[in-house]
Amino acid sequence: MPKYAKNQSVDFKNAIERVAIVGAGGTIGSHIANALLKTGRHTVTTLSRKDSGNRFPEGVLVASVDYDDEATIVAALKGQQLLIITMAPTAPRDTHSKLVQAAAKAGIPYVMPNGYGGDIDNIKLGEDTMLGPVAKANRDEIERLGMQWITVCCGFWYDYSLAGGDARFGFDFDKRSLTIYDGGNTKTSTSTLSQIGRAVAKVLSLNELPEDENDNSLTLSAFLNKGVYIKSFVVSQNDMFDSVKRVTGTTDTEWTITHEDSKKRYEDGLAQVKVGNMAGFSKMLYARTFYPDVSNDLSAKAQNELLELPDESLDESTKVGIDLVKELQLRVERMAA
Structure with a gap:
């Protein structure tokens, strides 16, 4: 009733x-x-x-x-x-x-x-x-x-994941390196x-x-x-990389880019977790979500309009994420999770 x-x-x-x-x-x-x-x-x-x-x-x-x-x-x-x-x-x-x-x-x-x-x-x-x-x-x-x-x-939390190192969205800002899952074109919902x-x-x-x-x-x-x-952006790693380059004023040639098969990366992370190495958890989690044959786009369910949530700028959020890098590096216990 x-x-x-x-x-x-x-x-x-x-x-x-x-x-x-x-x-x-x-x-x-x-x-x-x-x-x-x-x-x-x-x-x-x-x-x-x-x-x-x-x-x-x-x-x-x-x-x-x-x-x-x-x-x-x-x-x-x-x-x-x-x-x-x-x-x-x-x-x-x-x-x-x-x-x-x-x-x-x-x-x-x-x-x-x-x-x-x-x-x-x-x-x-x-x-x-x-x-x-x-x-x-x-x-x-x-x-x-x-x-x-x-x-x-x-x-995924966009700014947090961007700042969280190679195991998350693949970015290592200190080394200026990027690990791309497959071709980097799989889109996923982030907030x-x-x-x-x-x-x-x-x-x-x-x-x-x-x-x-x-x-x-x-x-x-x-x-x-x-x-x-809810959602902020539905983006691929390539979309994120384009935003990072705009925000940092860098080009492809200034980054070290490697490609990994998302399913192999998931299995590698899972194997680490199974032997008690929780450093593999983030690797497993993010690789699985970027599988190329699945969709994690929550747009059809998103209630942003219902809740009158604002539209956001991808580049401004990317800058927030980059600024968060140093703070997260101080939280060793979180980075190991």
Whole structure:
């Protein structure tokens, strides 16, 4: 049965105002936190270990927790309306489940689980990259505990992936080298970190429920237990390289270019992962997504217009990515993931 705001209790306010974030100092979490704060509609609280040295966006409230003491997590989440989980791949595997179970005990109705990537309906890609079954299990646990989820399907993070070294989009800016998968013409959907932040803020700034049966406006409830599909660009490696050359003022002759078969590169990365060398994970993930005989173009599903997201400049986003190189090189633990 549809739920309407008119049928709620007298103290019900038809808005998501209190949001908790795990990882508000991280790559994607900081962009989401900043975008939420920018709306002026949300109080953002981050969960943080007491001994953490993480820095958070100005305006974010900090709740200290002990991840080995569920009571501290439940206490931090009490009164929150939605929990956003953003975690690095290096986080302990049981952390997500601990957070979700605590959220259920704290009475939180909605969770945005960890997993800001490709199409959740692309089962084969999810299986081949090992990300799909984990993300599905996370969503299933949320439902099993009586809550509802919203997840972001955005493709690769454009600026982050461009800056992330040879294992991602193939660029090594220090060496001025590029590894191209096959012929470099396979296109894939990507989203900038800023666009992802804007999309989450847009969805969480909607009314929670329709006012009544005559209210046809877009509400948060329309996205429950579904993916929010967005994109910034649908590009090939050759498209990216053209943009990089424009931004850096370089030509082909100034770059060392090698070609690799995407399927062989995927198998090589997978073999590394299977023996515990997680340096192969990014290699496997990106090579698999650039297979020449598959499409990872999310344009048909993208809800940019619905969410009134802005069009972006590829070259400006490329510059942001290049400027991000040095910062990512300082995060050795992320680069190894």
